[in-house]
Amino acid sequence: MSRKTSEERKREIIGIARELMITEGIQSLTIKNISKKNGISEPAIYRHFKNKRAILVALIDNFEHNLMEAIDKPIKYYKNPLDRLREIMKAHMFFTEKKKGTLFAITAESIHFNDDFLRRKILGVIDKYKTKIKYILYQAKKEGLIRKDINLDAVSLTFFGLIQTAIVQFALTNYTVPPITKFQTLWNIFIRGIEKKKTVLATETE
Numbered sequence: 568m569s570r571k572t573s574e575e576r577k578r579e580i581i582g583i584a585r586e587l588m589i590t591e592g593i594q595s596l597t598i599k600n601i602s603k604k605n606g607i608s609e610p611a612i613y614r615h616f617k618n619k620r621a622i623l624v625a626l627i628d629n630f631e632h633n634l635m636e637a638i639d640k641p642i643k644y645y646k647n648p649l650d651r652l653r654e655i656m657k658a659h660m661f662f663t664e665k666k667k668g669t670l671f672a673i674t675a676e677s678i679h680f681n682d683d684f685l686r687r688k689i690l691g692v693i694d695k696y697k698t699k700i701k702y703i704l705y706q707a708k709k710e711g712l713i714r715k716d717i718n719l720d721a722v723s724l725t726f727f728g729l730i731q732t733a734i735v736q737f738a739l740t741n742y743t744v745p746p747i748t749k750f751q752t753l754w755n756i757f758i759r760g761i762e763k764k765k766t767v768l769a770t771e772t773e
Contacts, residue, residue: 577615579605581629584622589667589742593676596622623673623685630669631692637662638699648707649758652700656730656754660746663734671731671738697723704761713761722761729753 571579583605587595596619602609616622641654670689677685700723707713733746733753 573615576607576611577625580607580612580615580622581625584626585666585669588626588669588672593672620682620685623676624688626669627673627685627688627692630666630673631695633666634659634662634670634692635695635699638696642699642703647712648703648710649712651703652707652726653754653758655700655703656726656757657747657750659730660733660750663730663737664742664745664747667738667742671734693727696727700726707761712763714763717761725760726757729757 580601583601584596587600587604591600598609598612598616598619601607601612601622616625637658638655641651641658645651645654670692673685674689676682677689697720701719704713704717704719704722708715708717708719730746730753733749736744736749737746
């Protein structure tokens with residue numbers, strides 16, 4: 568059997584860390600428990616990650632890469648900006664179900680332990696996400712598909728926040744209520760808040 572490369576070993580450790588966090592809670596995420604879970608010695612883990620925070624950073628980076636990849640698919644496939652937004656919301660919800668709210672759990676960890684570095688990392692992911700949404704909203708506004716008076720920054724944050732409400736419920740119900748079950752309701756709330764109102768012409772009566 569060939570020896571695993573450093574990158575392969577890192578991915579293995581990250582996978583075990585995510586599994587521990589989801590199944591046993593983030594408090595269980597320790598070097599010792601990771602070692603027990605996959606049979607790698609603690610010194611071997613420390614060769615790849617100097618501490619728990621380094622593993623959490625790697626989890627965030629991995630999450631960001633996979634999330635951006637997931638939402639880029641509808642951006643490439645759909646031309647209509649509103650279709651893009653609708654399918655991004657769906658893709659994000661399906662992605663979260665698969666990843667079991669990874670970012671939510673790490674966010675809770677960073678707040679609980681007052682970790683500014685982790686908070687900045689998470690905010691970086693959110694800002695990157697919002698930038699993609701803002702650009703699509705800008706295109707929608709330019710094409711006259713949404714109201715001209717909307718604030719792109721506020722609406723992009725609202726878009727992200729609506730999805731987060733479904734993710735929080737998912738986590739708090741022990742992953743029994745998938746976010747996608749809330750899709751249609753949340754999408755309707757979002758689109759009705761930004762769509763351009765149709766002008767109704769009054770007809771003359773004799």
